């Protein structure tokens with residue numbers, strides 16, 4: 621290591637030290653730190669990257685996969701590496717990189733490029749066909765982290781788990797396969813689903829019925845993703861709304877996502893971010909109800925079950941109320 625690079629590495633170690641470890645633990649436990657909006661930006665577009673960094677997205681995903689044409693990949697890797705180096709001292713948005721699929725022969729070089737000296741907060745892994753593909757990626761990340769003197773496990777993973785038919789079928793196995801592999805499991809910040817590549821793989825002509833509801837195949841992918849993510853103790857992140865000019869459609873998808881238990885959503889356009897961030901904040905009515913549930917239990921400390929407005933509430937309701945109040949604690953969005 622050249623002397624010139626030592627201070628940068630010391631700073632990096634400090635950033636990835638005990639504080640970051642504690643933050644990672646809290647992030648899993650607390651919805652207050654959940655990443656709500658994840659904005660994709662092509663790895664080779666400096667202009668869009670500047671705009672994405674100035675947005676209120678919780679995480680920006682610098683893409684090296686489908687939005688980058690093959691001849692541009694080398695330039696995109698260089699650009700993403702430079703960006704990560706130059707904005708290391710940032711806090712928010714987090715900077716993630718979508719690398720190429722584990723089954724491609726491009727992933728290793730993608731990771732080398734983005735870990736050159738300024739590692740990302742996490743890697744988004746596309747076209748994952750089963751949990752067995754994750755341990756080799758985790759080992760590779762551990763090697764790169766060790767090279768930079770980083771805390772092992774500091775680099776988190778967001779898995780796009782439904783882009784192949786095998787991926788959808790394997791989701792039920794994630795908890796049993798990855799449960800005992802603590803090191804791999806703790807890297808997983810979230811699971812997300814996508815319908816575009818799955819459609820192509822299946823030769824499906826549409827993902828939705830005429831009325832707008834997802835067809836059964838895509839509902840299955842979405843639901844399996846949600847269940848596997850929560851079973852792993854990770855965030856369930858809803859997939860992209862590709863009709864980025866259709867505000868009503870985005871809101872509809874967000875209402876369904878939050879209702880079902882997703883805690884964030886992928887975005888492809890900066891104008892989607894404010895709507896996404898707002899959607900994952902509890903409404904005033906939800907907060908008020910949560911406060912009353914907590915107060916009802918506080919007023920009856922020995923009770924396992926109480927009644928409120930003529931309805932039974934027990935421990936699951938209390939936990940849900942506490943989660944809503946915790947997610948209301950986050951800092952206000954930047955404008």
Ligand code: COA
Nearest residue numbers: 659660661662667668669671672683686687860888889890
């Ligand atoms: N991040 C940051 N800035 C973005 C952006 C993004 N994802 N998408 C668009 N912008 C910027 C544009 O550069 C433009 O700014 P400018 O006029 O100052 O250059 C502004 O927002 C308005 O863009 P708009 O004209 O509405 O969209 P577009 O037609 O230029 O681009 C897409 C549409 C879909 C090509 C573009 O939004 C995009 O590249 N999205 C990300 C795609 C991606 O990464 N896909 C992979 C995951 S599915």
Ligand code: MG
Nearest residue numbers: 686746816817
């Ligand atoms: Mg894709």
